[in-house]
Amino acid sequence: MRKLVLAISMLALAGSATFAGPIQDRQALMKERGKLAGQLVKVVKGEEDFDASAVLTTLKALQANAEKFDAEKLFPAGSDKGDTKAAPKIWEDMAGFKATEDKFLASTKAAVASPPGDVDTLKAQLNTIGGDCGACHQSYRINKS
Numbered sequence: 001m002r003k004l005v006l007a008i009s010m011l012a013l014a015g016s017a018t019f020a021g022p023i024q025d026r027q028a029l030m031k032e033r034g035k036l037a038g039q040l041v042k043v044v045k046g047e048e049d050f051d052a053s054a055v056l057t058t059l060k061a062l063q064a065n066a067e068k069f070d071a072e073k074l075f076p077a078g079s080d081k082g083d084t085k086a087a088p089k090i091w092e093d094m095a096g097f098k099a100t101e102d103k104f105l106a107s108t109k110a111a112v113a114s115p116p117g118d119v120d121t122l123k124a125q126l127n128t129i130g131g132d133c134g135a136c137h138q139s140y141r142i143n144k145s
């Protein structure tokens with residue numbers, strides 16, 4: 001009986017270990033970011049027609065994504081270990097890391113507050129936003145591309 005209880009509790013532990021932890025959560029958030037930014041890139045490249053309302057919807061989704069970012073929850077101490085490309089610098093310079101995310105959030109808010117009416121305006125906004133992605137990856141991600 002004891003053995004059975006132990007076996008069951010070990011199964012439960014194994015199950016929770018495969019649950020989405022902070023590493024998976026932040027990678028999922030980033031994947032969504034990549035997908036949304038990718039949609040805007042297509043428009044800027046002319047691979048998709050410029051549709052002001054569709055573009056605004058995507059920008060709003062990007063802002064919502066940025067607002068979901070919670071450094072304490074997604075990057076808790078110890079989550080530098082595992083299947084992650086998060087750089088140790090995040091935990092050495094948490095304030096700088098958060099400031100970099102705040103800059104990104106501010107850029108998405110600015111874009112939503114003045115929705116682009118044409119491709120050129122979107123292009124300028126996307127340059128700023130993309131620059132924010134790159135700035136953070138440069139400093140705080142092991143794979144810097």
Ligand code: HEC
Binds near residue numbers: 130133
């Ligand atoms: C404040 C910092 C920060 C900003 C801003 C940021 N990222 Fe990231 N991003 C990271 C970190 C850190 C990782 C590595 C996460 C990990 O592996 O645990 C990452 C990982 C990713 C990944 C890989 C996810 C995976 O599947 O493992 C993609 C794609 C990505 N970011 C896209 C973007 C895009 C696009 C933007 C801008 C629209 C952006 N990121 C802005 C910090 C940032």
